[in-house]
Amino acid sequence: MVKMVLIGLAFIFIACDFSIAAPLSEEQIQKEVREISKTLRCAVCQSESVWESNAELALQMRAIVRERVIAGESGDEIRAYFISRYGDFIVLKPRVRGINHIIWFGPFILLGVAGFLIYRRIRGWIAERTPTAPSEIAPIDDAGREKIAKALQSYNAGEK
Amino acid sequence: MNTAPFAIKTWQVFLPLVIVCLLVVFYHGLYGNPSYIPPVIVNTPAPDFIAPELYEGKAVRLLDYKGKVVMLNFWASWCRECALEHPSLLEINQRYANDPRFVMLGVNYQDKENLAKEYLEQHGNNFQHVRDFSGKISIDYGIYGVPETFVIDQQGMIRHKSIGPILGETYTNLIKEVIEPLLKGESLNG
Numbered sequence: 001m002v003k004m005v006l007i008g009l010a011f012i013f014i015a016c017d018f019s020i021a022a023p024l025s026e027e028q029i030q031k032e033v034r035e036i037s038k039t040l041r042c043a044v045c046q047s048e049s050v051w052e053s054n055a056e057l058a059l060q061m062r063a064i065v066r067e068r069v070i071a072g073e074s075g076d077e078i079r080a081y082f083i084s085r086y087g088d089f090i091v092l093k094p095r096v097r098g099i100n101h102i103i104w105f106g107p108f109i110l111l112g113v114a115g116f117l118i119y120r121r122i123r124g125w126i127a128e129r130t131p132t133a134p135s136e137i138a139p140i141d142d143a144g145r146e147k148i149a150k151a152l153q154s155y156n157a158g159e160k
Numbered sequence: 161m162n163t164a165p166f167a168i169k170t171w172q173v174f175l176p177l178v179i180v181c182l183l184v185v186f187y188h189g190l191y192g193n194p195s196y197i198p199p200v201i202v203n204t205p206a207p208d209f210i211a212p213e214l215y216e217g218k219a220v221r222l223l224d225y226k227g228k229v230v231m232l233n234f235w236a237s238w239c240r241e242c243a244l245e246h247p248s249l250l251e252i253n254q255r256y257a258n259d260p261r262f263v264m265l266g267v268n269y270q271d272k273e274n275l276a277k278e279y280l281e282q283h284g285n286n287f288q289h290v291r292d293f294s295g296k297i298s299i300d301y302g303i304y305g306v307p308e309t310f311v312i313d314q315q316g317m318i319r320h321k322s323i324g325p326i327l328g329e330t331y332t333n334l335i336k337e338v339i340e341p342l343l344k345g346e347s348l349n350g
Contacts, residue, residue: 043304056270060295085302087200
């Protein structure tokens with residue numbers, strides 16, 4: 001029983017130890033800030049990330065990213081904060097949800113549809129141009145024979 | 161096995177439908193207002209802030225105005241459109257000067273203190289202004305540029321966001337369709 005309690009306490013100790021994040025070094029902070037800022041759009045620039053831009057707003061956004069990284073927030077949490085203020089527009093990579101599905105999957109669907117149509121068309125062309133082998137031709141039945149005879153009769157009558 | 165000579169296949173219906181849908185999307189993208197970005201912050205709680213007042217430097221806290229309709233205007237001295245809308249702001253504040261349920265607050269954005277003060281001396285002033293040193297307040301409110309104006313209801317919820325100068329129809333609508341109903345405690349949705 002005592003052993004079980006000790007093992008339990010050891011697990012709790014290990015879990016607590018891992019849950020308390022060690023303070024990040026300056027290098028780690030800068031790396032995190034760079035990675036997160038690269039995914040955020042500078043709201044007042046033309047297709048530039050917060051990391052690339054030197055606009056005042058971008059610098060202020062970067063400062064906020066840094067503040068939040070130091071506070072221990074994850075990249076997703078920081079992005080969620082900016083999205084809650086500016087909407088999906090603020091992230092350079094749109095989230096896979098709602099109408100954004102069109103952006104993510106639309107081109108692949110169109111590619112699939114186009115590929116299918118091209119495949120069908122090519123198959124059609126091949127079928128038109130390939131002569132049928134005699135063995136693949138179905139034998140003529142009585143109705144067929146009658147039809148041919150009638151056609152020949154009318155042809156001969158026309159000749160005369 | 162007879163096939164109708166002009167039988168329409170499924171893909172022949174589906175493909176034009178897809179093309180039409182795409183054209184509608186492209187049309188919307190091309191001819192819609194490119195500067196319009198749906199405000200996600202409307203109908204969410206107004207972010208609280210504590211900021212120094214422009215003249216005296218005393219701390220002003222948004223939460224202290226809870227229970228009032230707050231009109232929050234972001235501006236800068238270098239912004240020409242802010243100067244255009246400034247008389248409208250003065251008029252609105254004058255209109256509700258005797259109404260204790262209304263307060264107007266200016267947030268000076270990316271500016272220098274002396275230039276902001278000069279601007280107010282030049283254009284006139286009848287309401288309080290705070291300074292946003294680090295841009296934190298502006299980012300909390302999802303500001304792209306100035307002027308931008310928010311109207312916050314008595315419960316501290318953002319009920320309206322206006323991008324650009326408050327002039328003409330925007331001015332009339334702001335009073336009739338936003339401030340007046342909110343002062344009466346009416347809902348804006350519907």
